[in-house]
Amino acid sequence: MKKYRKVLTVLLLVSFLALVTTGCGGGDSSDTVKVGIILPLTGPEAMFGEMEKNSFDLAYEELKAAGKTSIGGKEIVLMYEDDQGKQDVAKSATEKLINKDQVAMLSGGYSSACTNVIAQSAQSMQKPFLIATGSSDDITRQGWSYVFRGTAAPASKYTGAFWDMMEKVVKPQNVAIIFENTDFGISSSKGFREECQKRGINVVFDQAYEHGAIDFKPMLANLRSTNPDMIFATSYVMDASMIINQMKELNFNTKLFVGNGAGYTMPEFYENAGAASDYVASTSLWVPSVTWSGADEYYNKYKQKYGKEPDYHGAQAYTTMYIIADALGRATDLTSPGIQKAMKETDFNSIMGPIKFEDWEGFTNQNKPITYVVQWDKGKLEVVWPEDVKSASYVYPVPNWNER
């Protein structure tokens, strides 16, 4: 008993200390407009979090140089919080930013699971929240008036351009679906499955897998025996390259392998999958070679400053910063309802195309996405669909492994 009492005392002391340190602060500094940004800066998703933070910073510097970070004499300040890719941490980060730091609005949100938690807290505390990446459908389907999603499409709508291409080129009879069992994977495969049903396409294989597996062959061997025309996969980057490499090892050929954005469009995918990445297609929300003005410049600036190539995640963060500055600049007063109203009136031309927050098909404050189909060709990501913006012609059906 004595032992436990000791432990209890220590626990009490620690919690008391925590109370004291969070209790102070929270002072209202009236010469700044604080924007809280929650990203996974540590944990397995940290790589994406870093890219997004870099892009937020890059956009902020540009805005500052243009004098757009000052709103009626008040300077915009970005406050980053780390969600570690965990929902509970995301929730406490949100509450800290709102209650202690008293931010004017929130942004960020990488994984769908964390974004959902942030959105929920933001809505219940009536703080405007502009989502950068988290894209599972249900986040903007709850009728949450303070939650806005501009740069990210609902996961089930990543595939707009892709379905167009399906209809005109691929015309598959039997398709297979594989996806990681996260909110994003489940949401996007659900959208794909429903679309297949609507179009009378047979889904011959449909399986989730655990993120971070070493051996994908059991699943791939099962998949091969169903002999699909096409595979639709939702994975993060390292899983994506492992799947493609192991398909090559198994000498498993399909006419087309389509990834659903995320891992399949990242530079790291090519670095790790090497030559096996050739002809892998993917849906995408953004590519540097897209025709919207500024896209190219962002890509080059980022590459120059951070020595790495950004992908659409970076573009989402960069664009999001611009939308924030635009909305805060137009807001008549910097209260939550004031910012919410300004956000709702957004009509902004970004490097990801025009951004407007509309209500459609059950979504609230959701921008209508523009999507692309891209295909890898010797380490380069080429836009192959829609045809009017393509940078290369599609390859279909793709050559067998032993013919390459």
Next chain:
Amino acid sequence: MEDMWIKFGQTVICGILLGGMYSLIAIGMTLIMGVMKIVNLAHGALVMVGMYVTYVCATYYGIDPYIGMFIAMPVLFLLGCLIQKYMINRLVEVDSILPENQVLLTVGIMLVLTEVIRLIFNSDYRSVTTSYSSEAIYIGAMSISVPLVIGFIIAMAFTFLLHMFLTNTDLGKSIRATAQDRDAAVYMGVNSSKITMITFGLGAALAAAGGSLLLPMFYLFPDVGHLFTAKSFIITILGGLGSTWGAAIGGLIIGLAESLGATYISMGYKDVVGLVIFLLVLLFLPGGIRSLVKR
């Protein structure tokens, strides 16, 4: 019908091969647990550091990961000894500190190692691509990747060597004596603080070896350690705390069970299979495999 057998063969072989590498990592943990009676939750982080050492050798100096492993192992041995001598021993020596707090210390060490690596290498995913990384051996229609086979063979060799070391050398016998009864060993003239230091170093070196063997086919990032901590913890319990052979067999069982689960249930439930085994062992066989042998 033939298809079925191919699939079954592929599943069993890959599962066992992967399990061999899990074993090696888990043996490191079980050694530490046996001698020091604490769960080393920094074990996965040590695997991660070992992987980074091998990665640096491979990327910056062009050393093949299987040779780089022999650089990573002494480095980690040293790191393990230092951690044991200057951190953990200080807590072990104080009687009034609960064993739980020693476990907390290992959590702290894990965080420090992870964040230091993040500071140096960022959070990027990295991998080592070798000429044989995506080579495969074909047995009929089964494809077995080459790094998996090499990794398994080396892992089993290490397990055998370790067994020989523990049973046939004075130092090995002292380690086993300390694990069985620390006080009695001290009365017999065993320098227990030296033994625990060497054991921790040895455990860390084995962790590095296991990580390096996985490197040609897997990838690494600062948080990759959690995966290995969880796996080796399950295997250690399954094998019976502190039993080397128990951990070796436990690793193979977990590898096989995961692989079978992935093929015949669903890949989404791969990890669940391991955890279910974990719970069943705790409920019905609390002593692990070791207790079966003893009967």
